[in-house]
Amino acid sequence: METRTGMEMKTEIKTSPDRKREFVCIVCPVGCSLIIDGEGESPRVSGNQCKRGEVYGKQEYLRPMRMVTSSVAVDGGAQPLCSVKTEREIDKAKIFEAIEAIRSMRVRAPVEIGQTIAQDIAGTGVRLIATTADAGRSHTA
Amino acid sequence: MECDVLIIGGGVIGCAIARELTRYNLSIAMAEAKDDVSAGASRANSAIVHAGYDAKPGSAMARLNVLGNDMYQNMCEELSVPFERIGSLVLAFGREEEKELERLLEQGVQNGVKNMELISLRRALELEPQLSREATGALWAPSAGITSPYQLTIALYENARANGLNAYFNAPVTSIAFESGGFSAMAGNNVIRASYIVNAAGIYADDIARLIGDDSFTISPRKGEYILMDHETADIRRVLFRVPSEFGKGVLVAPTVDRNAFVGPTAKDILDKDDTSTTYDGMRELRELGSRVVPSLDFRAQITAFSGLRAISSTGDFILRESGRSNRFIHAAGISSPGLTAAPAIAKEIAALLNERGLPIEPNAKFNPRRAAIERFADMTPQRRAAAIKENPQYGHVICRCETVTEAEIAQAVHRGARTLDGVKRRVRAGMGRCQGGFCAPRVMEIIARETGMPMETITKNGGASRLLIGKTR
């Protein structure tokens, strides 16, 4: 019986000088260890057991992207905060810049789901949108 | 501030004495080191009102146990505190232990305990169907009971305050100076002048005695760990002891007045008077010993584990006397088990001692012995619920879902002085159930904040630096 999956995950993600990098594939629960042998825009992926793993490995190697979800303060809201997300993934390197910007933002109720909170978050060109509606304080009994 | 009597310590003993003294025309002050009453041993003990066969005949423990037990029913009625005389069983496993039961019976008779009998396992099983079938006999003491030690302490305090007590919190007594006709004590930031002092400082009573140069006794902490179980996981009906043996002294299984079963206490002598931590060894011991008495105990239903410190006196008995340094300084010290049971009798004894030492006592005509409890939604009839909600819609808003505690009860707890999560919990049980406040703690904090004007971030678990939140994120 095999119970060591997790232990395998313990292996650190290595950045070795010979351009090879190792990732845990996140596409499915199998969690293949992907080895990306990189050069330019067409790195070679090995260790994957399916096509999706290859796509993920390349993307993660070339340009890792992440969603950012958080919340912003609401003025006049029925709730103190309104949850928000980046409309799509942004560069992983931009996460903290985005988070910092979100922290100081305020929005005025009412807020609709999908409403633009910021047009371009942290210079990524991606919109920040509301994911919770808040009709405002006067609308609750 | 000047008063006739300063009581040091806001545990069950200090509060019982405070209430007793407010029966007379006296000005009474109480100084408590922590932020609330019932912060020490009174919040973490077995909650048993003992029958009284345990203590050595002739000791103050034996005498005041039996006296105190007699007073419980009336006291708890006056104060609206739960008390149930469910009786206790001491179980013997084998012939040797049965002999010990006979000794306990004889000791109980000497101490004046009524209606005890040695019974067969069959009879014991009728009284408590969950008992281990391996027991061979039992000592049945129907006068034993259970109460809620912190609710009692809070009720004693509230009643004393209603009758004129001045209480100081966050007021540890750090120095006591002799003055003509009494003392001047530094209690936190307060200077309190008192003609008499009663030392009811629990585990710190020896430290308080030393402030006036009295080192006639020491108090050492004995840790007792407990495991508390969820409601109705084991329907225990009686207080279940075992004959003291090498398998553990005094570990018992009993119901609480709120229908949680518990197992405890362990007994470990320690050095640190602040060490109320629990240990793996302690919990393991309790699981083993508890299962021996009640094999059906399911420890997966454990809600929490906690520990309390008994104040073990170097004299082996309660210390209820004046100090050798001053006959106006009265000790109510070394109150370990059966201290909770003895509390009302100790209070009377201390009042009598003060009177003997010259404190003039005349009845306080305005003394009202009654104190109303915060009405519990969970205990109301449907008719009463309807009326209560109509009067106060907060009674319809359940905050603590595990124990069905409403916003109205929590707000009243705050109005009566609770300022912390634990303060609310001990008054109305919010957060005491199976989720341990996971859902309701922030709601309770909001109510405390709203009712007192305190900012959320300053609210603590139990005073001092026990802040629950670090700050705001936005």
Place this chain on the structure above:
Amino acid sequence: MERKADVVVIGAGPAGLAAGVAAADQGASVLILERDERAGGILRQCIHNGFGLHYFGEELTGPEYAARFIEQAEKRGAGMGRSSASFGAAGQSPATIEILSDTMALSLSPERIVTAVNGRDGEITVRAGAVVLAMGCRERTRGALGIAGTRPAGIYTAGAAQRLVNLEGYLPGRELVILGSGDIGLIMARRMTWEGASVKMVCELMPYSSGLNRNIVQCVRDYDIPLYFSTTVTRVHGRERVEGVTIADVDENRRPIPETERFVSCDTLLLSVGLLPENELTRGAGAEIDPVTGGAVVDERRQTSLPGVFACGNALQVHDLVDHVSREAETAGRYAAEFAASKTLLQSSRGADRLNMGKTRVIGSGGTRYVVPQIISESPSETVDLFFRVGEVFKPARLTVTSGGNIIASRRKRVMTPGEMENITIRTDQINGEINVHTQADAQ
């Protein structure tokens, strides 16, 4: 106050909303009782993304996922539930949903009388044609785990901390140790990092995480937060506020190894160590409980051992994906409506006997920890989906379903983990006696 409804749903989280909508679509009048002031349940505080890929085919955040179902409920008449306007003529009202918020269900009787309370209407007694239990789950606490040490402020369950941070804007701590690497623990590691706190480590008792690989990578690895397997917290330190914890490696029996104990300073311990279905009402009514799931024993309609009382969502079994919750709740809601509509007829003809007819027990063996439904009654549909979890990691796994000893389904899976809820579809015409879902390791 006395009321009636065809279907009473307890809880307006994802399960209760989906059940209510499905019941209303069968023509039932639906009353949903919600203890919080808003509908949405736990999803309200799950502001991260990753929901809805199966159900909606797109990735949503928790509040967005909830909002879609709230919208469905509103289309069927649910105002935002603070009023308790009367329900129309009993029995013949058009299909409607009403959500009563801030309303706590207090008890349920086997005759489907629900009592509840709120500050507006006082105690409410509702005669329900059918009941759907959708109360969700709660988190295992430090007290239940029996972690030794002091009892200071600063010990939070991950969900409690999540609510404070995501909904209320409070920071519960600055330096954290997280115990438990399930998805909630991992997601809170990232959340607290994003909110400026320092997550010193995530400890996991088991030799593997029950969380998604995606969360291990994106919540922990991305921020260089150490994730220690086979490690637990053995002691809490600090008298007033947490000052640190002792952690230790555990042996193969998950017992801490004393020589490996080490102190980690922190001001907060977050616990993400298991979810427990909330079933106080279920137990109170006398429904049979599965000791493994902690939820009711149900048949394929999600009907409990009490006729007309159905259960779904995390109150029935702890799910990994809300998408599954929605589907399960729709099943419960649909059959609840059917029961409510037909019970008069049933009682006059075949009565309760029907419920005991043709029952087939469903069990798990090998690595299978449990299977839901636990019973198959007389299924009206051609297929039944069996949901289950395994107790350990299988890589790869062989899954075999037998009925009356005959193999009726078999499948090989590359990996099965305790963190994932599995399912397999069987054909009802092949049922011929007790059904057994067997999991074992398969040859590489």
